[in-house]
Amino acid sequence: MKLQELKNVFKNRFTVKVIAGVLSISMIATGASVYSVYAEKTQAEEVQQEKEETVDELVDKESNTVSEKDIEKEETVYVLSNASGKAKKTIVSEHLLNKDKKDSIEDKSDLSNIKNVNGDEKFTRDGDNLKWEANGKEIYYQGTTKKEAPITQKITYKLDGKEISPKELAGKSGKVTIRYDFTNNTSFKEKVNGEDVEVCVPFAAVTGLSLDSKFSNVEITNGKLVNVGEKTMAIGYALPGVKDSLGVTNNDFTGDVNIPNYIEVTADVKDFELEGSMTAVVNAASLMDKKTENNSDLDSMVNELVDATNKLQNGSKELSDGIGTLDSKFKEYASGIGVLQNGIKEYTNGASKVADGANTLNNGVKTLASSLPALSSGLNQLASGVDQAKAGSDKLISAYSGNGTAQNPGLYNVTQQLKQGLASFGPSITASIDNSLNGVFAKVNEALKAYNMSVNEQNHTQVINAVVGNLSQQLATLPTSGMSPDQMAVAQQKIITTIASLEQAEGAINTLQQTKQSLSQNEGIGKLQAAVNGIAQYVGDANTPNSLYGGTVELSKGLGKLQAGTSTINSKVPELLNGVNKLTNGTQQLANGSNTLVSNNAKLNNGVDQLNNATGQLTVGIAKLNDGSKQLSDGIVKFNDEGISKIVNSYNGDLKPFANKLQAMLDASKDYNSFAGISENTKGNVKFVYKVAEIKK
Structure with missing residues (x-):
């Protein structure tokens, strides 16, 4: 029969639906199932065969492939x-x-990087040639290849009718x-x-895309x-x-084929x-029953279509059952x-306790600062100051150990910082100040990586001011950014926090530099350092966080040593007081930061409440999906009864050459049963x- 004669037959009959249906109808349902359940592993290199609802099992389940017992x-x-x-x-x-x-299995593969998974x-x-030591077990392995797959795909994108790259299309x-x-x-x-006729292997491709609420008026060809x-x-x-191998075009078919x-x-x-x-x-070929693969009679293909549709009907029932299971598990x-x-509620309660501890620490440091001026009144007043320090230390016991965070570092860490700060008054600790500066520079540089900028001792003010200016401009332009109110609030808080951190870092750098310069010519610092060591011993160390008594004894010894250098120390007390005041500012910032953390507790609690509500809505949606899958199963039955049966009953005509x-x-x-060998x-x-x-x- 010539092509023109085929056209006349196709105009009024269902025959072409039979042929195209054998190759595609089952694949539509199969593809939907494949896309619904397939999920790529976090690391693509670790792709493994799963035993339930994998791509392999779904394709085999929905098609008339050879039975599992015949596959090796x-x-x-x-x-x-x-x-x-x-x-x-x-x-x-x-x-x-x-x-x-078998104890061993012989196989053939051209894969690289083969590993048992x-x-x-x-x-x-x-x-x-591969030989596996199976020991009676089945073997699952994977490898990689640089060969081109038999089917290649090209994906193009257009925006308002003009072709555009994926990268440019984003957003x-x-x-x-x-x-x-x-x-x-x-x-x-x-x-x-x-x-001799040149034909291709008739592969069927099914593609699935999940489109969220940003997509509207969706159409598909x-x-x-x-x-x-x-x-x-x-x-x-x-x-x-397929069309090229069959020697036809779309014009040879009726409009719905x-x-x-x-x-x-x-x-x-x-x-x-x-x-x-x-x-x-x-x-x-995997969509055909084994007995039909070698039968060129189109009548056998019609029978195969009936069998495939019956299996599709069974598969839709399994899909309905699977969604029912999803419904129960999602609960x-x-x-x-x-x-x-x-x-989350327990966490926010803990954050409140952290803020309370930071405020207590801040009050304790202020108490310590208020006791330092007493040094200028001599040894007798120093003894009185020791008593005041004792009273203040009792208040700091509860915050002594801390938790190691910036919000609650612990009284021990604070006293160590004070000890290091006092030690920096002498020329011998210049290296310590330099280390502190380098530490601050390192943290600032880590924060400035995003801006491709860095600071050092000479240019820190210029660079930090430039970045702060840039961030201020970003903050000013946020209202026109198109963000939602919640997104804008998060962005504003992040920028404000970054500016504050950079300004604090700049203040710390300036303080360290000024201290280094002012102490370069001071004398008598050794005696003052001995006193500070006594204070540190009074507080205790990390190995004995509750040894306040032993610390008090050591502090008393240190205060005794202070008496010999009272006059020298007294002249340096104003500088010492200035340093403590700066430390007080730092603890105040710590307290403020902790309070800010607590202020966000309500948002965090509201957010998890919204997640809980949304989960409830999703539970309802899955229940509706469960109902829909049942309707789909019923629809497939109707499709089989009213659609495929009519196609089979209406089949007629001489299409032997085409078949x-x-x-x-x-x-x-x-004959195409392997890609890698x-x-x-x-x-x-x-x-x-x-x-x-x-x-x-």
Whole structure:
């Protein structure tokens, strides 16, 4: 029958629906299931075969493949690509079945970096020949390859009708078109009516995209749209290379029949971002029953369509049951959110206690500062000051150990800082001051990495002022940034906190430099240092945090030593008092920061309350999805009764030459059972999963 005669037959009959349906109808449902359950591991290199609802199992479950007992090698190829569809890495996961419990399994593979992913069984390699020490077990291994997959994809993007790169599209708004073009790179020669005909392996590709609420007015060419809560699932399918192998074009079919080689999604988008997409590619021969693969009779294909639809009907029932399980398990997750909510409340209560401790520490340092002027009145007044220091130290016991954080460092750490600060009065501690400066510079430089700037002792004021000015400009422009009120509040707080930190760092640097200069010519510091050592002993150390009594004794000894140098010390007391006042400012900032932390407790509690409420709403949504899956199952039954049955009953016409070409493709398809290699006389099957990278701002 000539092509023109075929056109006349196709105009009024369902025959082409039978042919296209065999290759695509089952794949639509299969692809939806694949996209719903497949999740890439955090590290792509660790892709492993799971035993429940993996890509392998879903494709096998929804199609008429050979029975599991006849398969000796199952292969899944994961192609990881960028947002334009260009492959970056190909990982192949192999499963060697061992139904006879053999001690060793011989295999063939051209993969690199082979490793066992589900056991510790070893293998030896001779070229592409592998020998696994199975010990009666099945083998799961993976490797990598640089070979090109049989199906390649090209993804193009348009914004308001003009092509644009994925990177440039991120964050844009307008009419967006995403197109997937698939190319079939396979070619085999088969006999058709006594002549050699070049055909491809008829792969079927199903692509899934999850579109959030930023996408509206979504349309799809060669696919289906499914609403899932606030998201839209776009499921598209293509049969690349099939039309060319059959020698037909879309003009040869009626308007409702198509054998596409591309998928196109169009939508109005605000602030474009895309989570990425997933494409499952399977050999069309895996959609056929074993007895039908070698039958060129179109009647057998019609029977196969009936069988495939029945299995699709069974699969929809399994999907409904699976979503029912999700419904019950999500309730357990919702219960966990309630536990998290209680934990957040405990955390905010703890933050309040930290703020109380910081205020207590600040008051204690102020008490210490008020006792220092007594040094100028002589040894008798010094003794009185010791008594005051004793009274103040009793108040500091509760905050002595601290928790090691900047908000509550502990009284021991504060006294050590005071000790180091006093030690810096003498020329001998110049190196210590330099170390402190270097420490401050290091922390400031770490904060300035984002601005590609750094400070040193000479330029710190200039650089910090420049960055503070830049941040101030950012703060002033936030109201026009398009952020939500909550986002703007977070951004403002972050900028204000950064400015305050930089200004505090600049003050610390100036203080250290001034101290270093003012002490370079001072005398008598050694005696003052001895007194400070006595204070440090009075407080205690980290190994004996509760030894206040022993510290008091040591402090008394230190104060005794102070008597000999009272006159010298008294002349330096104003400088000492100035340093303590600066320390007081630091503890005040610590107290203020702790109070700021407490002030955010309400927002944190409100946030977790909103999460808890949203989880409740999602629970309701999953329940609705459960109801929808049941309706889908019922719809498949109706589709089988009212759709496929009518197609089969309406089948008529002489399409033998066309069917023979299709059979030639299936013959080529039947022989394609591995990508990375397979031993002779070994039965296997292969699937491909393409993961496209996300597009983010």
